[in-house]
Amino acid sequence: MQAIIGVDIGTTSTKVVLFDLKGTILTNQNNGYPLHQDQPSYAQEDPEQIFAAVVTGIKKVMQIAKQKSWKVLGVSFSAAMHSLILIDGQDKPLTQVITWADNRSEKQSAELRENGLAQALYFKTGTPNHPMTPLTKIMWFREERPQLFAKTAKFIGIKDYIFFKLFGAYVIDEGLASATGMFNIQTMAWDAQALAIAGITTNQLPKLVSTETQFSGMSATMAAQLNLDTDVPFIIGSSDGALANLGVGATNPGQLAVSIGTSGTVRLVVDHPVFDPAGKLFCYVLGKDQWLVGGPVNNGGIVLQWVQEQWFTKDRQSSYAELIKLAAKSVPGAHGLIFLPYLGGERAPIWDADARGSFVGLTRQHTQADMIRAVLEGIVLNLCEVTQMIERVAGPIANVKATGGFSQSAFWVQILADCFNQTVTVSKKSAGSALGAAIMGLHSLEIVPKLALNELASTDQQKWQANPKNAECYQDLMKLWAQISEILEPEYHKIADFQSRCFK
Structure with missing residues (x-):
C-alpha cells in the first residue's frame, strides 16, 4: 500500500499522521511539549524539544509502516504561524521559539499604529498589526535586547529550524512567510519597507520557496534517526490555517x-x-x-x-x-x-x-x-x-466546514448553523492540518490532480441544517x-x- 506522512507542528504538540492515498488515517503519533509562560506576556518553547517531537513521531510512524510493508511516498509539513527564533553565526539558537501567543511586543505594535505605518504595511503584507507578528517581535529585540539583536545572523520560524536541522538550509515557504508581516503578497518577495522598520536585511531571513517545494538527500545519519531512506522527498508545505482549509475541503468559492x-x-x-x-x-x-x-x-x-x-x-x-x-x-x-x-x-x-x-x-x-x-x-x-x-x-x-474540538458537540454545531444561517458540514476525520499537508504533498508529487483534492478531503462527513426560527432569532441578536x-x-x-x- 502507498502512503504519505503529514506532519503538523502545533503550539503544544506535533502530530505525525500516516495516510493512504484516499486520506484515511493508517497510524499516527502525537508528541507534546510545554509552553513556557513564566513571565508576563511571554509564550515560548524549546526548539530542540519540538525537533525531537518531529523526529520521534516520524520514526514511530515509519516503524509501523515498515512492519505493514506500506510504501511511504513522502513527508509533508504544516506549522503554526508567527513563530520566531534568533540564530547566531554558528547556527545555534539564541532564543527559544517565541510563539504567536507571545505579546511582549505590544509597545512596538502600538508604535506602528500610532505613526501610521501599520495600515501601509497591511495593504502590502496582508498581516494585521499585532504583537503576534515576527515583525513586531524583531522590533522588540532591536529596542529591548540590542546586544542579542546584534549577535543574530538569522531570524527564522520553527518550520525553518526543522528544515535546517534536516537539510542544512534556511528556507521558508511562502505560506508561513506571508504571516510574518514582512512578506509582500503582491510581489511575492520580502518587503523592503517592513525590513527597514525591523532593522534587518534579506540575508538575515530564510530563502523563500513555494509551498510545494521538495527536498531530498538528507544525511544517512539523519535518515537513520527517522527510519527513512535518504531519497524520500520532504515537501515543505504551508501554514496550519491554510492547510486546515485544504484538509476539510474548504477551497472552492464561498x-x-x-x-x-x-x-x-x-x-x-x-x-x-x-x-x-x-x-x-x-x-x-x-x-x-x-x-x-x-x-x-x-x-x-x-x-x-x-x-x-x-x-x-x-x-x-x-x-x-x-x-x-x-x-x-x-x-x-x-x-x-x-x-x-x-x-x-x-x-x-x-x-x-x-x-x-x-x-x-x-x-x-x-x-x-x-x-x-x-x-x-x-x-x-x-x-x-x-x-x-x-x-x-x-x-x-455558500456553506460552512467546521473543525476543532467543538465539532464533537452536536448542540454547539447546531448553534453555529443557526447563528450563521448556513448548512454546516463536519468531517469525521480529525487530522485537519496534517491531512492538508498530506494533500499538498500528494499534489506536489503529482500523485493526485488538483481537481481531486477536495474529493480526498471531503469524505465521511455529517451535515447540520440551520433551523429557520432559531436563525431569525440569532439575526436579531447579532x-x-x-x-x-x-x-x-x-x-x-x-x-x-x-x-x-x-x-x-
Missing part, C-alpha cells in the same frame, strides 16, 4: 472553514489577495494562485474551560458534556442574555489586547443554563462578526450583540488601566 478549539478562526480561500479596508482581516498565501482571507480569535473553547474551572467547585467539577447538557435547558438567545467572550484580549474582529469579557442584560430571572448558553453563543457570534467582515470584501458564504460590542470597545483601555493600577 466555502468557509470555521474552527473552534482553544481559540478559533474563520477562513475563506480566494484566487487573489483580498484586503479589509480597516485592516482587521488577514490575507495569507495557501499555495500557488490561492490565498486565504479570514480572522483568528483568542477566545474559543478556553472560555468554556474557564466556566468549568471557575463556576464549579473542584469536588463538583462538571465535564464539558455536562455543561453542554445544562446549556440545552435554555433557549436560543439565552432569554436575552448577551456574552462578549473577550476574556483573553482579542485579535479579530477588534484587535485589542485590552479587550475584556462581559455579560450584558443579566437579570434575576436568568439561570446558570442561560449563562452557559450565552457563553457558547457569544463565542460563535464573535466568529459570525468576523465572517460578516469577510463577506463584505470577498463575497457571500445586530444587538455587534452594537453593544462597538459601544464597549472604547472603554476596554480604561478598564485594563484600572485593573493594572489597582490590582497588581
Whole structure:
C-alpha cells in the first residue's frame, strides 16, 4: 500500500499522521511539549524539544509502516504561524521559539499604529498589526535586547529550524512567510519597507520557496534517526490555517472553514489577495494562485474551560458534556442574555489586547443554563462578526466546514448553523492540518490532480441544517450583540488601566 506522512507542528504538540492515498488515517503519533509562560506576556518553547517531537513521531510512524510493508511516498509539513527564533553565526539558537501567543511586543505594535505605518504595511503584507507578528517581535529585540539583536545572523520560524536541522538550509515557504508581516503578497518577495522598520536585511531571513517545494538527500545519519531512506522527498508545505482549509475541503468559492478549539478562526480561500479596508482581516498565501482571507480569535473553547474551572467547585467539577447538557435547558438567545467572550484580549474582529469579557442584560430571572448558553453563543457570534467582515470584501458564504474540538458537540454545531444561517458540514476525520499537508504533498508529487483534492478531503462527513426560527432569532441578536460590542470597545483601555493600577 502507498502512503504519505503529514506532519503538523502545533503550539503544544506535533502530530505525525500516516495516510493512504484516499486520506484515511493508517497510524499516527502525537508528541507534546510545554509552553513556557513564566513571565508576563511571554509564550515560548524549546526548539530542540519540538525537533525531537518531529523526529520521534516520524520514526514511530515509519516503524509501523515498515512492519505493514506500506510504501511511504513522502513527508509533508504544516506549522503554526508567527513563530520566531534568533540564530547566531554558528547556527545555534539564541532564543527559544517565541510563539504567536507571545505579546511582549505590544509597545512596538502600538508604535506602528500610532505613526501610521501599520495600515501601509497591511495593504502590502496582508498581516494585521499585532504583537503576534515576527515583525513586531524583531522590533522588540532591536529596542529591548540590542546586544542579542546584534549577535543574530538569522531570524527564522520553527518550520525553518526543522528544515535546517534536516537539510542544512534556511528556507521558508511562502505560506508561513506571508504571516510574518514582512512578506509582500503582491510581489511575492520580502518587503523592503517592513525590513527597514525591523532593522534587518534579506540575508538575515530564510530563502523563500513555494509551498510545494521538495527536498531530498538528507544525511544517512539523519535518515537513520527517522527510519527513512535518504531519497524520500520532504515537501515543505504551508501554514496550519491554510492547510486546515485544504484538509476539510474548504477551497472552492464561498466555502468557509470555521474552527473552534482553544481559540478559533474563520477562513475563506480566494484566487487573489483580498484586503479589509480597516485592516482587521488577514490575507495569507495557501499555495500557488490561492490565498486565504479570514480572522483568528483568542477566545474559543478556553472560555468554556474557564466556566468549568471557575463556576464549579473542584469536588463538583462538571465535564464539558455536562455543561453542554445544562446549556440545552435554555433557549436560543439565552432569554436575552448577551456574552462578549473577550476574556483573553482579542485579535479579530477588534484587535485589542485590552479587550475584556462581559455579560450584558443579566437579570434575576436568568439561570446558570442561560449563562452557559450565552457563553457558547457569544463565542460563535464573535466568529459570525468576523465572517460578516469577510463577506463584505470577498463575497457571500455558500456553506460552512467546521473543525476543532467543538465539532464533537452536536448542540454547539447546531448553534453555529443557526447563528450563521448556513448548512454546516463536519468531517469525521480529525487530522485537519496534517491531512492538508498530506494533500499538498500528494499534489506536489503529482500523485493526485488538483481537481481531486477536495474529493480526498471531503469524505465521511455529517451535515447540520440551520433551523429557520432559531436563525431569525440569532439575526436579531447579532445586530444587538455587534452594537453593544462597538459601544464597549472604547472603554476596554480604561478598564485594563484600572485593573493594572489597582490590582497588581
